[in-house]
Amino acid sequence: xxxxxxxxxxxxxxxxxxxxxxxxxxxxxxxxxxxxxxxxxxxxxxxxxxxxxxxxxxxxxxxxxxxxxxxxxxxxxxxxxxxxxxxxxxxxxxxxxxxxxxxxxxxxxxxxxxxxxxxxxxxxxxxxxxxxxxxxxxxxxxxxxxxxxxxxxxxxxxxxxxxxxxxxxxxxxxxxxxxxx
Amino acid sequence: xxxxxxxxxxxxxxxxxxxxxxxxxxxxxxxxxxxxxxxxxxxxxxxxxxxxxxxxxxxxxxxxxxxxxxxxxxxxxxxxxxxxxxxxxxxxxxxxxxxxxxxxxxxxxxxxxxxxxxxxxxxxxxxxxxxxxxxxxxxxxxxxxxxxxxxxxxxxxxxxxxx
Numbered sequence: 037x038x039x040x041x042x043x044x045x046x047x048x049x050x051x052x053x054x055x056x057x058x059x060x061x062x063x064x065x066x067x068x069x070x071x072x073x074x075x076x077x078x079x080x081x082x083x084x085x086x087x088x089x090x091x092x093x094x095x096x097x098x099x100x101x102x103x104x105x106x107x108x109x110x111x112x113x114x115x116x117x118x119x120x121x122x123x124x125x126x127x128x129x130x131x132x133x134x135x136x137x138x139x140x141x142x143x144x145x146x147x148x149x150x151x152x153x154x155x156x157x158x159x160x161x162x163x164x165x166x167x168x169x170x171x172x173x174x175x176x177x178x179x180x181x182x183x184x185x186x187x188x189x190x191x192x193x194x195x196x197x198x199x200x201x202x203x204x205x206x207x208x209x210x211x212x213x214x215x216x217x
Numbered sequence: 218x219x220x221x222x223x224x225x226x227x228x229x230x231x232x233x234x235x236x237x238x239x240x241x242x243x244x245x246x247x248x249x250x251x252x253x254x255x256x257x258x259x260x261x262x263x264x265x266x267x268x269x270x271x272x273x274x275x276x277x278x279x280x281x282x283x284x285x286x287x288x289x290x291x292x293x294x295x296x297x298x299x300x301x302x303x304x305x306x307x308x309x310x311x312x313x314x315x316x317x318x319x320x321x322x323x324x325x326x327x328x329x330x331x332x333x334x335x336x337x338x339x340x341x342x343x344x345x346x347x348x349x350x351x352x353x354x355x356x357x358x359x360x361x362x363x364x365x366x367x368x369x370x371x372x373x374x375x376x377x378x379x380x
Contacts, residue, residue, distance in 0.1 A: 168285065172288065175315070
């Protein structure tokens with residue numbers, strides 16, 4: 037009996053390895069996705085100046101700790117995927133379910149002003165992260181990235197890459213709803 | 218073939234060999250990033266080679282030209298200048314980007330399979346092969362049984378009792 041079980045071992049090992057490879061090939065898996073290290077941790081300490089000439093205040097850690105659930109979106113005027121997700125952020129800001137806050141990542145102020153002037157400004161506050169140091173503290177590796185911050189100022193969700201309508205419906209909105217209760 | 222062409226082709230081969238021998242990733246460190254203290258700079262370079270560029274993902278920040286890699290190189294140097302140990306620099310980055318930022322995985326229970334898996338598989342295979350051959354050997358080495366001797370003798374027409 038035990039002898040026969042031993043013969044099944046290679047088959048079992050093969051099934052294990054094959055299953056792992058199958059998982060690796062799954063079409064909905066993105067191998068470039070880096071698991072976030074900051075989930076459920078307080079947002080890092082930062083204090084960023086406003087974008088001159090836009091008439092919106094800058095952004096600091098304190099702004100995340102009072103005022104309700106917030107969506108912090110890292111963007112840049114030179115970033116094409118940011119343009120793709122921009123209409124969705126406009127909709128979110130208009131709906132008023134969440135405060136939409138922006139961090140302008142390694143950008144020229146003129147370009148940022150021009151872009152937001154052309155396509156609209158969804159951000160209640162914008163912090164200018166000229167060298168990208170605050171972005172590093174948030175574990176951002178590139179724009180766009182979007183964080184959901186709860187009322188106590190803790191990071192609850194990190195979205196890497198442009199937001200799609202599906203991401204907002206399936207993840208962002210339900211999370212905001214549960215955090216707002 | 219003219220002697221000139223022969224020379225040119227051997228020069229070509231030489232260039233090819235030199236090209237293949239050159240280090241795969243030349244450092245991307247820019248002069249303005251380099252620290253004045255050579256000891257700290259050497260430490261920074263050694264650390265940079267072990268830190269992943271999150272943009273290029275399979276390159277270290279030492280060889281990557283990405284903006285983020287440059288900023289991380291400067292950050293590593295700032296922290297070393299402020300007196301951080303190597304471990305503190307790694308901890309700082311892991312707190313932000315997770316273990317993925319390290320090109321050499323840490324020795325911790327979650328990574329044991331990664332570190333010891335290949336060696337364990339090798340041992341497992343070696344044990345299997347040893348067992349297999351050890352079990353086979355006796356039947357090959359043992360002589361014929363008395364019964365078989367008798368049968369052989371009968372077949373070749375000799376009576377074993379006659380000898």
